[in-house]
Amino acid sequence: MTTETTPTRTVRRGPYRNGIRTRHEILEAATGVFAQHGFIGGTLRQIADEVGVSPAALLRHFSSKEELLTEVLATSDARNGVEIFGDHEGLAYFDRSGALVRRNVENRRLVELLLTVKTEASDPAHPARSFMERRATRYREQLTEQLCIARDRGEIGAFTDEELEMEVHGYTALMDGIELQWLLDPKLDLVSLWDRHYAGLRARWVAGTAGQG
Template sequence: MTQTKRGPYKNGIVRRRQILDKAVEVFGTYGYLAGSLRQIAAEVGVTPAALARHFDSKEDLLVEVLRYWENDNAHRTAGAEPTGVAALRDLTDLMEYHLRHRGFLQLFLTLGVEATNPDHPARQFIVERYASTREGFAKRIQDAIDAGELMPLPPEQVQSEARLLIAALDGFELQWLLDPDFDLVSEVDRFIEATIRRLEGTPRLPVDK
């Protein structure tokens, strides 16, 4: 019977994953600029020299963290995606994902602020990420319009609505990071439903007191 060997290669993959997980926490908590490789190495339980065997530099580690996050997020969206208004309601499920991946969310919002500096190493990634998110949200809205579920809107208003969605979701997520008692999923669900009613042309329902 042949026994599978763990070996240095398997151990190296595990260690690399540990470093990435801890880097998400450190960069998310302190930012890329303040978070240090020495701190990450200490929290993983390795020396800075051992960490350097996996990542050539701090910038290289950041690139791999962002790639790691993108791959993880891709698994969430794998499979058949909802269309029309259902695709807008799917944004509530995205909040459920964030509840389980606080570190990734904290990292993204922290880098979003830091990357306003044109020289930040994550600048291009963040700019492209916001652009692709805006286009993705605009497509969800336009698809719902094309399906006859929302009232027709000019292209510039579709883009404006997409930007509003980004601003609202980032704001809700930030409030949750600051206040663990903030009900992120419920608040986003209410906002999405109100947005759908508004874009349907349906009068806003009174708030229960």
């Protein structure tokens, strides 16, 4: 005779749940410290002090400052990918950029961190250089793929592959540049500014007019 059994659900208690909470608090603190002081200027001790743990305790969750930075940015990228862009493809993918900008307004410290580390990592000797290079390459490839989908579906003009790559460079430069202006002048309406510039960019794509390179 066979007996149907109900799988036993493992209930996580005590140290496990506390560990998850501490890890989250470390990521939040790291975002703020790195945003304020940069990756090089920010220290593990500063982050540990923000959380209320020792540097040794912090290193039980993250083995190094480089790993901590990678996790902060990777966590943000993954969350945006799922919650904002989801399964959107082609031009619809880029139309979600406004939602990303709106989220960035609510996460100023993360924008500060990303732009600071991008600048610092221009130094070939920077510890995060390899990670930032891989991240930038992956991001450009993803955007180029979505523009190719838009072109092949007839949503935008018949751009060449080279032209699409140039458009992606322009798109990312526009995003970074507008957000940098906003960081320098918080009174700037970042959402309105992005929406207006993106509308012009989108119209040019649909018309099939390549940008001036």
